[in-house]
Amino acid sequence: MKKFDIPSIYRSSITTRVKDFQNRMDPRRRNFSPTILDFGPVEFIVPRHFGFCYGVQNAIEIAYRTIEENAGKRVFFLSEMIHNPTVNSDLISRGVRFIFEPTGKQIIHWDDLSPQDVVVVPAFGTTIEIQQELLHRGIDPYTFDTTCPFVEKVWKKGIELGEDGFTNVIHGKFNHEETRATFSHVSQKSPAVVILDVDEARFLADVITGVKSRPEFIDRFGHKSTAGFDPDRDLQKFGVINQTTMLASETKEIMEILKAAVTSRWGTADARIHYADTSDTLCYATNENQSATIEALKTRADGAFVVGGYNSSNTSHLVELCEAVLPTWFIKDETEICSGTSLFHFDWRNKKKLKSENWKPEGRDKVRFIMNSGASCPDSTLDGVMLRILGFFPGSADPEKVIARLMEGNS
Ligand code: SF4
Incomplete structure (x- = not known):
């Protein structure tokens, strides 16, 4: 993968070296096993893929x-x-x-x-x-354009669907910048509607099968569909594309729900005419980070720290995966950890900050935490969190020695 010139403030002495190590050991990116950093009283389980995409x-x-x-x-x-x-x-x-x-x-x-x-x-x-x-206004929007190529790939797929006469059903968060951009680009060629989750997919499926009416569609999706969207006409032929950072398992379920609705209305033989069987348009980083997180969760850790911006979509989905299995704290950086007992963390569902106690299990010889971060989180921020946690475990090994041991053990 291409190497980028990233300012040194975002690199770090633990995380960046763990990533370099992981990439060296697994250059083809096929092994999803996490890396274990053993500091003695505390062990960090670092997923194979995490952080800057x-x-x-x-x-x-x-x-x-x-x-x-x-x-x-x-x-x-x-x-x-x-x-x-x-x-x-x-x-x-x-x-x-x-x-x-x-x-x-x-x-x-x-x-x-x-x-x-x-x-x-x-x-x-x-x-x-x-x-x-x-x-x-005389400003060229392409001169300083950092649009991710994987986002542009989704636009291209949506435009192709439109050119083939399919409406775009976009699985995404309507207020997210990326989804607004995707909606705008693909709707140049076709009608489009944005659905957030499985609930909304079921609602749309009911519209397709005639269980729900046109006014009910307008009421639910009128504000996030193209002007003049007519569900009777515009849901005759459609395909699903994504915001690149959605939960892969949710996208799969949404596609199955909508395909089943099409089959129920038009029959299996004609389903292909009405439903473009696209694969998901999630980006490689979303898929890798979610798969690596699922793999790290198999290690039966005591808890997970997921570090990233509170408005980061991909990070919130890593949190969603972790919290289904074990205690999870979504924090933006080390300043959220107040002491060896309490910390602030973000409740992404209700969009509010919470304070929790007892994040550190007491009376144990060794505590094991998954240390994860979203695609927009610098390595240096994850290091800050690791070092802050280590400070609450007296007798922890020097990170330099732990990293050296990791390299030696696999040299
Ligand atoms: S998460 Fe994926 S689509 Fe978004 S910026 Fe990263 S690589 Fe691009």
Whole structure:
């Protein structure tokens, strides 16, 4: 895989070296076994795949190069470049300003921009409407474009479906920047509707089979379907594409529900005419990170730390996988761990921060934690969390020695 020029502040002495080790031992990325770091009283179970993905590294490389090469110019990002507070704060400290909040609320007006300004498109991509707005103001949206190639691949698939006469059913979060961008691009060629989860897939299936009415469709999906979407006409032929970071198992279930609805309405023989049998359009990193997390969960750890931005979609799905199996704490960085007993963590379902006690099991010779992080989390942030935890386990081995032992044991 391509090597990127990532600022040294995001690299680290534990995590980056564990990743280098994993890549050296498994260059073909086929072995999903986690790496065990044994510090004595505490053991960290590190999944085979975690942290910065291709698209995030690509975006960071372009962003920092752009800032360096455009000293003296005003540099704007359409929105947070990626969903990570550490990275975004560092960009702000270098003078970068965001035009939109992640919710889509515009905080810098278009009239405040001039053709001399630098405007960077984030890894999620952007909508055709925003691209046109920038062009209208003399700013080329493709000059500083960090849109991930895996997001563009989804747009391409959706456009192909549209050209073949299929509506796009998008499995994603309608308010997420990437899904808004995908919706905008694919709806140039076809009607489109966004569904969030299995519940909404079942609802749509009922619309297809006639159990639910057109007004019920409009009520549920009117705000997240293309203008004039007619379920009677536009659900005659459709295919499913994804926001790249959704839960793979959920996408699979959604596809099965919708395919079953098509078969029930038109029969098995005609199902192909009405349903484009696409495979999921999740990106490689989503698939690898989720599979590696499932593998790490087989180690029967005592708990899992998942580190990442609280608005990070891919991170919340890693949390979802872990919390189904064991106590899990979703934290943005080490500052959330207050003491050896209490910590703050994020409840991604209800979007609020909680305080929990007793994260550290007492009276045990060895405690085992899975240490995981989302695709937009720097290695240095995961290191900060590891070091903070080690500080609550007196007698823990020196990380340098643990890493050296790992390398020696496998040299
Ligand atoms: S999670 Fe996937 S689609 Fe998103 S930036 Fe990373 S590689 Fe690209």
